[in-house]
Amino acid sequence: MIPLSSEEFSQLASHIESISGISLDRSKAYLIESRLSRVVRELGLTSFRELHSRAVADLSRTTEKQIINAITTGETLFFRDNTPYELLRQKILPDFIGARTRQKRIPATLRVWSCACSTGQEVYSIAMLLKEKLPQDGRFRTELIATDISDAALDKARVGKYSTLEVERGLPREKQQRYFVRDPDCWRIRDEIRAMVTYQKLNLLDDFSRLGKFDIIFCRNVAIYFSAVNKAQLFRRLENSLQPDGCLIIGATESLAGATTNFITKKYLQTYYYGLQE
Numbered sequence: 001m002i003p004l005s006s007e008e009f010s011q012l013a014s015h016i017e018s019i020s021g022i023s024l025d026r027s028k029a030y031l032i033e034s035r036l037s038r039v040v041r042e043l044g045l046t047s048f049r050e051l052h053s054r055a056v057a058d059l060s061r062t063t064e065k066q067i068i069n070a071i072t073t074g075e076t077l078f079f080r081d082n083t084p085y086e087l088l089r090q091k092i093l094p095d096f097i098g099a100r101t102r103q104k105r106i107p108a109t110l111r112v113w114s115c116a117c118s119t120g121q122e123v124y125s126i127a128m129l130l131k132e133k134l135p136q137d138g139r140f141r142t143e144l145i146a147t148d149i150s151d152a153a154l155d156k157a158r159v160g161k162y163s164t165l166e167v168e169r170g171l172p173r174e175k176q177q178r179y180f181v182r183d184p185d186c187w188r189i190r191d192e193i194r195a196m197v198t199y200q201k202l203n204l205l206d207d208f209s210r211l212g213k214f215d216i217i218f219c220r221n222v223a224i225y226f227s228a229v230n231k232a233q234l235f236r237r238l239e240n241s242l243q244p245d246g247c248l249i250i251g252a253t254e255s256l257a258g259a260t261t262n263f264i265t266k267k268y269l270q271t272y273y274y275g276l277q278e
Contacts, residue, residue, distance in 0.1 A: 002040050004033040008048035012036070015052060016071055019064055020149055021205045021234075023227040035070040042066075069152040076118040078171040079125045083271045084220070084249050088126070091268045092247050093133050096215060097140065099245060109141045110134065113211065113241070115204060115219040117146035120157030120197075121166070122218060124189055127196040128179055145211060147202035154199050160189035204234055213243050221251040223259070232259045239263070239276060248274040 004012075012032050013024045024031060032048070040051050043063070055063040079085050100108040110130070114123040123146040134140045148154050167176055167187040180187040202208060204222065217238060223231045239262050242248060248263065250256070256263055256274060263274040 002033070002037045002046075002048065004029060004048050008052065011052045012048060012067075015055060016067065017227065017230075020068055020072070020203065021227075021230045022071060022225045023230070024225075031071070036067065039066050039070050065151055069150050072118075072148075072150045072153065076121045077166070077169040078121045078175075080122065080170060080220075081252055082170075083252070083269065084218070084273075085125060085129055087249070087268055087271045087273060088216070089129055089133055092216060092273075093130075097135070100140075106139050107141060108139070109143055110216070111143045111212070111214045111243075112145070112216045113214045113218065114144070114146040115202075115217065115238075116222045117148050117157055117199070118150070118153045119162075120146065120153075120160060120189075121162075121170075122146075122220070123157070123197050124160070124179075124193060126218070127193045128175055130196070131193065142196060144197045145200065145214075146197050147200050147204075147208075147211075149201065149203050151201065154201055157197075158194075158199050160194045161186045162189070163187070205230065208237065209240065211241065213246070214241055215243050215246045217242060217246070217248045219248065219250055221254070224251065224254055228258065235260045235263070242276055244276060244278075246275065250274070 009026065009029045009032060016032075017023050036048065036051065040046070040048060043051070043054065043066075045051055045054065051063070051067075055067060058064065096110060100106060112126055112130075114126065117123045123144055127144055130142050130144075134142065146157065148157070161183070163186055167180060176187070179190050179193050181190060219238060223234060226234060235256060238248060239260065262277050264277055266273050266275055
């Protein structure tokens with residue numbers, strides 16, 4: 001592993017935050033050292049200082065993409081933590097169906113956004129659940145948007161191919177058999193599920209108003225990596241992307257405290273989620 005000096009850490013940490021919003025304090029120096037050592041070697045460089053200089057000077061932003069792909073590689077699995085999906089199954093979806101039926105807004109389109117979809121496990125888990133729980137009689141359509149800052153993660157998500165380990169982590173056997181096809185060297189998600197999702201590259205620091213408004217936003221385990229300022233800005237902009245009766249779902253260890261006062265906290269089955277102030 002290539003050694004990382006204190007000065008190099010400061011340079012790269014500042015650059016990473018400026019291009020992605022990810023804020024890394026010195027306790028996370030090992031992440032830069034371990035994940036970016038490979039990038040340094042692949043580019044034929046000898047130090048992190050050279051990597052930083054190259055990233056700043058690279059107008060094609062290819063080096064920037066390599067850094068983001070390496071740094072944003074994170075933990076993800078199908079139906080991670082499960083409680084948000086039970087919340088969706090037992091509370092949010094029935095409420096949506098009931099509200100649109102009472103409002104006589106049928107047919108209705110349910111718009112869902114997975115803000116940091118990584119390699120696709122979260123949004124495909126949502127798609128499977130919607131396939132099972134929404135009436136399939138034409139009254140309810142779905143529009144699933146999945147975004148991420150990493151090109152590598154999005155490429156894998158679009159293809160929808162996963163190793164046996166990735167499929168077996170968090171995915172019940174019944175869903176594995178129902179929604180995946182066994183290829184010689186992997187499990188491939190069925191086209192009917194893959195076709196439900198539209199993927200786009202997006203940096204959450206940038207304006208995303210063009211995506212429109214959503215009934216459900218999953219922004220889980222994202223803001224924990226942001227500075228207080230970027231976190232507050234993100235959630236204020238998410239307010240404008242949510243339908244008046246929509247729901248925001250964040251990570252179990254995350255909080256909106258100090259970031260915004262325009263959401264109200266809701267609770268169901270020991271799970272917290274958020275709606276807009278009326």
